[in-house]
Amino acid sequence: xxxxxxTKQKLAGEVSLPGDKSLSHRAALFAALxxxxxxxxxxxxxxxxxxxxxxxxxxxxxxxxxxxxxxxxGHGLDGWQQPQNPVFCGNSAxxxxxxxxxxxxxxxxxxxxxxxGLRARPMERIFQPLRQMGVGIESDNGxxxxxxxxxxxxxxxxxxxxxxxxxxxxxxxxxxxxxxxxDGESVIDEPGPSRDHTERMLRSMxxxxxxxxxxxVQIVGSRAPLHPLRIDLPGDISSAAxxxxxxxxxxxxxxxxxxxxxNPTRTGFLDALRSMGGSFSVExxxxxxxxxxxxxxxxxxxxxxxxxxxxxxxxxxDEFPVFAALACGANGVTRVRGAKELRxxxxxxxxxxxxxxxxxxxxxxxxxxxxxxxxxxCRGGEVDAHGDHRIAMSLAxxxxxxxxxxxVRHAEILNESFPEFLTDLQQIGGEVCLSA
Ligand code: S3P
Numbered sequence: 001x002x003x004x005x006x007t008k009q010k011l012a013g014e015v016s017l018p019g020d021k022s023l024s025h026r027a028a029l030f031a032a033l034x035x036x037x038x039x040x041x042x043x044x045x046x047x048x049x050x051x052x053x054x055x056x057x058x059x060x061x062x063x064x065x066x067x068x069x070x071x072x073x074g075h076g077l078d079g080w081q082q083p084q085n086p087v088f089c090g091n092s093a094x095x096x097x098x099x100x101x102x103x104x105x106x107x108x109x110x111x112x113x114x115x116x117g118l119r120a121r122p123m124e125r126i127f128q129p130l131r132q133m134g135v136g137i138e139s140d141n142g143x144x145x146x147x148x149x150x151x152x153x154x155x156x157x158x159x160x161x162x163x164x165x166x167x168x169x170x171x172x173x174x175x176x177x178x179x180x181x182x183d184g185e186s187v188i189d190e191p192g193p194s195r196d197h198t199e200r201m202l203r204s205m206x207x208x209x210x211x212x213x214x215x216x217v218q219i220v221g222s223r224a225p226l227h228p229l230r231i232d233l234p235g236d237i238s239s240a241a242x243x244x245x246x247x248x249x250x251x252x253x254x255x256x257x258x259x260x261x262x263n264p265t266r267t268g269f270l271d272a273l274r275s276m277g278g279s280f281s282v283e284x285x286x287x288x289x290x291x292x293x294x295x296x297x298x299x300x301x302x303x304x305x306x307x308x309x310x311x312x313x314x315x316x317x318d319e320f321p322v323f324a325a326l327a328c329g330a331n332g333v334t335r336v337r338g339a340k341e342l343r344x345x346x347x348x349x350x351x352x353x354x355x356x357x358x359x360x361x362x363x364x365x366x367x368x369x370x371x372x373x374x375x376x377x378c379r380g381g382e383v384d385a386h387g388d389h390r391i392a393m394s395l396a397x398x399x400x401x402x403x404x405x406x407x408v409r410h411a412e413i414l415n416e417s418f419p420e421f422l423t424d425l426q427q428i429g430g431e432v433c434l435s436a
Contacts, residue, residue: 268316380404
């Protein structure tokens with residue numbers, strides 16, 4: 001599918017978003033670990049969360065998905081069954097890494113595999129600490145597919161005390177889940193503030209997971225049953241970032257997005273936007289099941305370049321493609337540093353962004369850990385999504401400001417995380433042109 005976006009007018013309106021991707025993954029998995037029936041509203045129905053649900057059903061977990069309402073019939077981890085075939089995690093690294101924590105704890109023998117794209121992602125970062133906890137894992141090259149060897153349920157995992165080399169919520173969550181079933185207290189330290197949804201949600205289900213100062217998590221392993229979930233998931237701030245960017249790029253625009261998750265470990269994009277002169281407010285702040293939620297209202301304003309590095313990188317780790325689109329509409333040179341982790345996402349997001357942006361005229365210089373991007377240089381032309389949903393949507397947004405159209409090839413990948421992207425844009429006045 002080829003995608004072209006443009007607009008002849010300012011964008012304006014209100015858009016409600018489906019549930020947060022990270023929270024949807026966790027809600028489905030933790031509900032499958034709980035004892036009892038969980039009811040989850042505003043579940044994100046997209047490629048990556050379908051991957052989680054399908055993987056769970058391979059372990060005999062039963063669920064019903066009606067629109068955005070998910071019911072999961074949990075029977076505790078002891079109720080999980082041995083899968084008959086390799087368990088396929090699709091394109092979803094969150095599914096793979098979080099599920100690996102549960103599989104490790106279960107002692108069930110199984111092979112976890114995924115798409116070609118997922119097979120290219122680094123998994124040794126979870127295999128090595130899981131092995132330290134006593135899990136047998138066989139993998140050729142520290143990547144999927146990996147075979148988890150059977151372990152007797154009488155033989156619990158060893159607790160872990162570790163410092164992660166890179167801040168990663170997926171690795172932290174994998175180990176946290178395994179540590180819940182370990183024999184004693186585990187401590188995980190991180191070099192930066194990665195998203196803490198796992199800690200918050202597991203705590204709300206009765207687990208002893210304590211977030212401490214200095215990016216430390218303490219987990220008391222007890223094998224105690226988790227309470228089922230009853231939760232209305234907030235909208236995804238990472239999806240909101242695309243619509244906020246669309247409105248911020250087109251002069252005179254206005255957008256309101258109610259009920260967005262504004263957990264401080266996720267709001268780095270808003271901080272970066274503010275430092276560029278973005279004019280927005282977060283209103284009606286409240287807490288839903290331990291997660292901060294607010295309504296975001298933005299009015300387009302002139303933007304100037306900014307610099308992003310340090311902890312801010314971790315707090316906006318998924319937003320660099322859309323941030324690059326935003327920077328194309330800002331005055332001056334935007335600098336990103338300390339973001340080497342972007343090279344290990346759905347694509348090498350530093351290399352791919354620089355390569356594709358250059359194709360449409362943007363002056364951008366690649367560094368090992370970031371890029372320098374000159375605003376106001378986007379001309380238009382043809383680009384490719386490279387199998388990366390966020391690259392597809394971000395490049396498409398540039399069609400709103402470039403003198404020539406921007407055509408994004410293989411844009412269907414956006415359905416992996418934000419299938420409503422195009423209809424939401426149309427709802428605020430954007431024009432969408434699709435061809436086969
Ligand atoms: C996620 C954590 C991040 C993020 C991903 C979702 C999660 O990955 O990029 O889209 O839900 O825990 P890392 O933990 O690898 O940084």
